[in-house]
Amino acid sequence: xxxxxxxxVLAAILFxxxxxxxxxxxxxxxxxxxxxxMLNAVNLTFIAFAHQWNKLNGQIFVFFVMVVAAAEAAVGLxxxxxxxxxxxxxxxxxxxxxxx
Amino acid sequence: MHLALFFIxxxxxxxxxxxxxxxxxPINSALSLVVVMMSLAVLYWSLGAEFLAAxxxxxxxxxxxxxxxxxxxxxxxxxxxxxxGSKIASIAGFPGAAAIFCLLSFVFLSEGHKLGLxxxxxxxxxxxxxxxxxxxxxxxxxxxxFEVTSVLILVAILGAVVLAKKER
Amino acid sequence: MHLSDFQLFVLITIIKIAVVLVxxxxxxxxxxxxxxxxxxxxxxxxxxxxxxxxxxxQPLADGIKLFLKEDLMPMSVERPLFVAAPVIALxxxxxxxxxxxFGQTFKIRGVDIFEVSNVNIGLLVILGIxxxxxxxxxxxxxxxxxxxxxxxxxxxxxxxxxxELALGLSLVGVVLRAGSLNLRDIVNSQIGHGxxxxxxxGGLQFVGFFIYIMAAYAETNRAPFDxxxxxxxxxxxxxxxxxxxxxxxxxxxxxxxxxxxxCVATLLFFGGASSPFEGWIPAFGPTWLQAILPIFWxxxxxxxxxxxxxxxxxxLPRFRxxxxxxxxxxxxxxxxxxxxxATSLVMALRS
Numbered sequence: 275x276x277x278x279x280x281x282x283v284l285a286a287i288l289f290x291x292x293x294x295x296x297x298x299x300x301x302x303x304x305x306x307x308x309x310x311x312m313l314n315a316v317n318l319t320f321i322a323f324a325h326q327w328n329k330l331n332g333q334i335f336v337f338f339v340m341v342v343a344a345a346e347a348a349v350g351l352x353x354x355x356x357x358x359x360x361x362x363x364x365x366x367x368x369x370x371x372x373x374x
Numbered sequence: 375m376h377l378a379l380f381f382i383x384x385x386x387x388x389x390x391x392x393x394x395x396x397x398x399x400p401i402n403s404a405l406s407l408v409v410v411m412m413s414l415a416v417l418y419w420s421l422g423a424e425f426l427a428a429x430x431x432x433x434x435x436x437x438x439x440x441x442x443x444x445x446x447x448x449x450x451x452x453x454x455x456x457x458x459g460s461k462i463a464s465i466a467g468f469p470g471a472a473a474i475f476c477l478l479s480f481v482f483l484s485e486g487h488k489l490g491l492x493x494x495x496x497x498x499x500x501x502x503x504x505x506x507x508x509x510x511x512x513x514x515x516x517x518x519x520f521e522v523t524s525v526l527i528l529v530a531i532l533g534a535v536v537l538a539k540k541e542r
Numbered sequence: 543m544h545l546s547d548f549q550l551f552v553l554i555t556i557i558k559i560a561v562v563l564v565x566x567x568x569x570x571x572x573x574x575x576x577x578x579x580x581x582x583x584x585x586x587x588x589x590x591x592x593x594x595x596x597x598x599x600q601p602l603a604d605g606i607k608l609f610l611k612e613d614l615m616p617m618s619v620e621r622p623l624f625v626a627a628p629v630i631a632l633x634x635x636x637x638x639x640x641x642x643x644f645g646q647t648f649k650i651r652g653v654d655i656f657e658v659s660n661v662n663i664g665l666l667v668i669l670g671i672x673x674x675x676x677x678x679x680x681x682x683x684x685x686x687x688x689x690x691x692x693x694x695x696x697x698x699x700x701x702x703x704x705x706e707l708a709l710g711l712s713l714v715g716v717v718l719r720a721g722s723l724n725l726r727d728i729v730n731s732q733i734g735h736g737x738x739x740x741x742x743x744g745g746l747q748f749v750g751f752f753i754y755i756m757a758a759y760a761e762t763n764r765a766p767f768d769x770x771x772x773x774x775x776x777x778x779x780x781x782x783x784x785x786x787x788x789x790x791x792x793x794x795x796x797x798x799x800x801x802x803x804x805c806v807a808t809l810l811f812f813g814g815a816s817s818p819f820e821g822w823i824p825a826f827g828p829t830w831l832q833a834i835l836p837i838f839w840x841x842x843x844x845x846x847x848x849x850x851x852x853x854x855x856x857x858l859p860r861f862r863x864x865x866x867x868x869x870x871x872x873x874x875x876x877x878x879x880x881x882x883x884a885t886s887l888v889m890a891l892r893s
Contacts, residue, residue: 276380279486281417283479284384288410290475291391295403297467303400303446307407310438311391314414325421326489330504330511333423337508340426340433341523345530347438351445352537358449359540401623401684408677428666436673437703440680444699447684447692505663505723 281322288315302357302364306350313343379420383413398453404442411435425505558658559640566639570797571601577852584856611786619783620685627685628784628791631678635798638671642805643726645815646836656815656837657726664725665717668806669710672761676702678795679763679770679780686783694779697863698763698770704870705760705767711878712753715885716741716810729814737818742811746888749881751811753874755850758803760870762796765855769863804847808840815840 292315295308317336324332354364361369390409397403411434419427482489512520545553575590575597582589590597615624641664645656654660661667676699683695717723719741720731732740741747760767771779781792808814815836817823825832861869 276376277486278489279482280380280384281421282482282489284380284387284417286475286478286482287388288391289478290471291388291395293474294467294471295395297463297470298395299403301400301451303442303449303451304403307394307400307403307442310434311394311407311410314411314434318414318417321418321421321423321426324423330507333426333504333508334511334516336423336426337429337512338519338523340429341527344433344438345527347441348534349530349537351441352534354445355449355538364449364451405623405677405681412674424663425666428663428670431670432666432673436670436676437706440673440676440699440703443677443680443684444696444703447680447696 278322278326282319285315285318285322288312288318300365300367302354302366302369305366306347306354310343310347313339376420379416383416387413387417400451401443401446404439404446407442408435408439411439422504425508554655555658558655562639562658563636566636566798566801567794569801570794571605573797573800573848574604574793575601576848577855580849580852581856584853605790608786608790613786613788616686616688616783618687620687623681623685624783625788627678627682628788628795629678630681631675631795632791632798634671634675634678635795635802638668638802639798639805641667641725642802642809643729643814644805644837644840645833647726648833656833660724660726662722662724665713665723665728665810668802669706669713672799672802673702673706675795675799678792682784682792683780686780688783690777691780691782694770694776694782697776698780701760701763701767701769701866701870704867705757705874708753708870708874708878709757709761711875711882712750712757713810714878714882715747715750718882718885718889719747725809725814729809729816732813733816733820736820736822737813740811740813740818747811747881747885749877750885751807753878753881754811755807757870757874758807759851759854760866762799762803764796764800764851766858766861767866768855768860769866800848800851801844804844804851807847808843812843 289312292308292312295311296305299305299308317339320332320336320339324330324336357369358364363369387410390406390413394403394406394410397406411430415427415430415435418424418430578600579589579597590600593599593603615621640658641661643657643660647654648656679702680695680699683691683693683698686692716728720728722728722731732744735744738744742751759765763770770776771781776782781789784792813820817835817839827835
């Protein structure tokens with residue numbers, strides 16, 4: 275027997291670690307990885323709530339999140355490859371062409 | 375036993391996420407995320423979502439993260455260097471993340487008694503799994519969103535091919 | 543001494559795991575010998591014949607040789623990942639045997655002894671574990687800090703990712719027919735009229751089977767899709783820098799994967815442990831014989847798949863890389879989808 279709130283706190287820990295990594299990291303791939311970590315943390319809360327209410331809707335939401343994350347990863351990595359081709363760097367500080 | 379499972383795999387997930395934050399090389403971060411995902415899969419199973427646990431392993435750690443590792447290997451990304459931007463970001467970032475964590479866990483723990491307990495669900499040796507329930511829901515009530523996601527994936531494939539194609 | 547039910551369960555499970563592990567490793571060692579022997583015969587030579595009668599102790603000699611060799615660690619490798627990669631590869635290759643039922647249900651005190659664990663999503667477990675196995679290959683090439691290794695592992699991981707789709711989709715027809723992901727249920731759905739009720743013959747899944755077997759050859763990096771270790775282009779591929787026991791682990795992982803693929807093909811398309819004459823010839827003999835005989839059929843089917851593997855390796859030349867990719871994406875994948883469509887149409891019309 276584990277209280278549902280424990281799962282939620284675990285998800286909160288993972289989510290805030292994801293935010294910290296998102297802000298601190300300079301490599302665009304690592305930033306992308308921390309977004310995936312945040313998505314995973316949110317998935318955990320969905321499944322915990324689905325268990326709490328004994329309904330499957332939460333699980334189906336997670337299913338859709340996974341699908342969207344897979345699509346997002348494909349497009350995002352393609353953008354990263356295109357970016358690396360044109361600028362020869364992965365550091366986000368050096369990708370500031372749009373800055374005035 | 376359920377509590378032990380939770381603490382072992384929850385602890386593993388937190389440690390791996392910390393490792394993700396502290397490692398400098400992107401491939402180590404990616405591998406830490408794989409560990410997080412696999413321990414989360416165990417937790418999903420313990421919450422009675424065995425299909426999603428399997429999907430987590432196959433889709434996330436088996437396909438999406440392999441793609442990440444593949445791109446890191448392909449671009450030969452080295453260790454990241456610390457810049458001025460990263461110093462500013464860590465001054466602002468760590469307190470901000472800690473504040474969000476404190477807020478979230480305060481809310482969760484103070485409302486915890488209303489949420490109730492979980493029991494170890496989804497025993498794997500049961501005759502039926504919840505896959506049939508999920509799929510019947512997916513193909514009846516939620517058919518439209520399901521079809522829309524397939525269109526989304528198609529668009530994503532096309533987009534990825536167009537973006538990553540070498541220019542002539 | 544009196545044991546409670548739980549203690550008995552734990553004890554029997556540990557014994558099962560140990561026995562299955564030992565049998566799998568022995569089978570891996572002897573698959574290597576089988577391959578060398580059969581290829582030798584196909585190429586009109588003898589194959590290993592010096593150690594023991596008919597060369598039967600050759601695997602032992604090979605094992606001792608690999609154990610005793612010096613374990614080289616090149617200077618500029620990424621140490622932790624270099625060590626972890628073969629462990630990941632071998633562990634993933636061995637774990638998936640855990641959900642394979644290699645006999646018919648035979649319970650001693652409520653514990654099924656011919657399967658390590660009966661999981662209701664067994665097929666997904668096997669697919670998941672094989673998809674994790676890519677990391678072993680990918681990391682080995684990257685951490686070796688060698689261009690041939692890196693090329694080999696890039697080839698291997700893109701090949702495995704591409705063919706995983708066709709592999710997964712080829713199994714959907716079988717899952718549709720059985721209505722379950724439990725491997726035991728899938729086997730039980732093919733019992734009744736001997737070999738005519740197997741999915742390959744009676745279920746009309748031969749298209750699915752051919753897609754599966756071709757995708758599986760690519761997944762295990764075997765000929766004719768063994769580009770990751772194409773010796774004329776890449777020295778030895780992703781394990782160029784590995785020596786001694788670490789190399790042996792990759793080698794064992796490759797053959798253990800072959801074994802798993804053969805087991806899955808047997809279970810899904812050829813009725814698992816059921817005899818080809820089931821339902822026609824009545825069961826005979828004492829109980830222990832009836833328990834042992836299905837295992838004999840299972841082993842015979844797995845053996846014939848291993849033989850097919852070796853035969854294909856000795857017969858077909860290696861594909862070119864672009865041919866491999868276009869074969870997987872442009873031929874196998876649409877064919878697998880057509881197979882799913884046809885199977886579900888037939889099932890809908892029959893019901």
